Amino acid sequence: MTRPRLFSGPEPLAPKVPEITAMFWLIKIITTGMGEAMSDFLGQQSVPAAGAIGIFGIWFGLRLQFRATEYRAPVYWFCVWMVAIFGTMVSDGLRDGAGMSYSVATVIFSIVTAAVFVRWYRSEKTLSIHSIVTRRREVFYWSAVLATFALGTASGDWTAIQLKLGFFPSALLFGGIIIIPGLLWWRGKLNPIAAFWAAYIVTRPLGASFADWFGKPHDATGLGLGDGVASGLMLIVFFALVAWVTARKNDIQEPGEHWHLPHPHLPHGAGLRAQPAEG
Template sequence: MNHRTEHALSKVPEVTLMFWIVKIAATTLGETGGDAVTMSMNLGYLVGTLIFAVAFIAAVIVQIRAKAFQPALYWVTIIATTTVGTTLADFADRSLGIGYAGGSSLLLALLLISLFVWYRALGSVSVDTISSPKAEMFYWVTIMFSQTLGTALGDWMADTAGFGYTGAAVVFGGLIVLIAAAYFWTNVSRTLLFWAAFILTRPLGATLGDLLDKPLSSGGLALSRYSASAALLAFILTSLLVFRQRAASKAH
């Protein structure tokens, strides 16, 4: 298989600064959108999880069947993972009574197991090697676990640890800055740094989303979940139109 064919088979975007900006916006949208369905519409965490789980499965199926990288489809799938992650984490933490610490521990274990099985099956968990349906399936399952874990971590940091939404956002933002510094000034594995950053953008988005839509009495800004979600979606769409994304090149 030549390089051009391999490149065409890659259906994940090249990891650039804009990738991370859109990822944070998408994870924030996942928080406000998930809360809009479960709280503003009063459907509850279980029903919300079922709705978004169906959307997630449908999006992943379409993504895997696609013949080439399609930015809009990719980010729809990312948003589907982050919304189902929001409602699933809230259901486990609050409705099932596992708590933030218990939920985070369970989800961290599932995430590590997913990465381990993926590595043992295909020999790499690098996004540069995602060019087959099997690799894509591992990729999306791992992302779903990471998004759910991020929600639980964000809630734990903001509520249980007492940092509040602003404080938690600063903590997670600071950790991402440290990862960026490690990327530019150390030889730490790029794959390790990618997944660390990918995981941490979710609790950052979760705390930013909560900061936007939670009541003033809880430390939020009490903005409408619907208007916040619409604004975030508009930002994502504008970013994708202005800054064209390319597919990641397959590693050799």
């Protein structure tokens, strides 16, 4: 079977995702909020134009990412940014276009996200972000990222709007939830891979809730800055942080003694720097 052109290109020579540091989580949360605000702002200007930008953006971002043979901070985070915008549009489109409630959308995207993880694990026997060293694993990884973005958008709107918590209380709620997997991992009660993905999923509604709080009008429990202003402010911070990690290069995964070959059913020689046993 011919591989789709979007996923074509050389096999990775090293892990295609950054090392997980405090800076990773900070950029991720800002990117999720920025994607939420920008998607809303573009939709307010023109829905057809917003849709075209979202589709082209995610295509271009994934194309750049898949054609790279190793992790590059500007390429990776640009792709995350485009996935954030597109994932928000998918979730909002189901609600506005199909009239689907936030709660139903949350359930549907929860099932989709779980299905991606199940299929990924059955195929690769690992969900470790340190194992993204083959094209197939990279496809699974970005499928999971897109699913979690859509899930986070729906769940954040569900708590803030449908459950009437408001955006800031919703942000505080998810801020408390995201601490739980970290504490469980620290106490040795949760596998590091499970802890990572649990926290990763929550970053989306956390960042989106803060973005909506900044941008939405007062009668919608926001500060009333406007989605355009909120987008611009977060974009400045985003560019500054990505430039920082690009210059420092301290977010590049380094091979270690705990790395081993990928699952034996993969093609010989694929991912010779595969995943560590944990994380």
